[in-house]
Amino acid sequence: MSAYDSILQGLNEALAYSDAPADDCVTHQVRVPSVDVAAIRTRTGLSQAQFARSIGVAKGTLLNWEHGRRQPTGPAQVLLAMLDKRPSLVSELLAAVR
Numbered sequence: 001m002s003a004y005d006s007i008l009q010g011l012n013e014a015l016a017y018s019d020a021p022a023d024d025c026v027t028h029q030v031r032v033p034s035v036d037v038a039a040i041r042t043r044t045g046l047s048q049a050q051f052a053r054s055i056g057v058a059k060g061t062l063l064n065w066e067h068g069r070r071q072p073t074g075p076a077q078v079l080l081a082m083l084d085k086r087p088s089l090v091s092e093l094l095a096a097v098r
Helices: 003-019 037-044 048-055 059-066 074-085 089-097
Strands: none
Touching: 037 048, 037 059, 037 074, 048 059, 048 074, 048 089, 074 089
């Protein structure tokens, strides 16, 4: 199957899914716990700048999270919840790609 055919098939499947009646669909709600960003960062032993770089966000974003002006959402919230359980996760993964 060519790349074009594969992409076309995927697009057709997406259209079929979007046209399906709502009662034919199964949805799953995943609850990601709220996190204490400052506590997580402290447990990693990294400075604010280092921690922000390690998770791919701007330092200003991290500061807003730590000071409660904003809350992490989506993938950032999931990553932080994982780091809450295992603070060394990012450094372990980054070491594996070096």
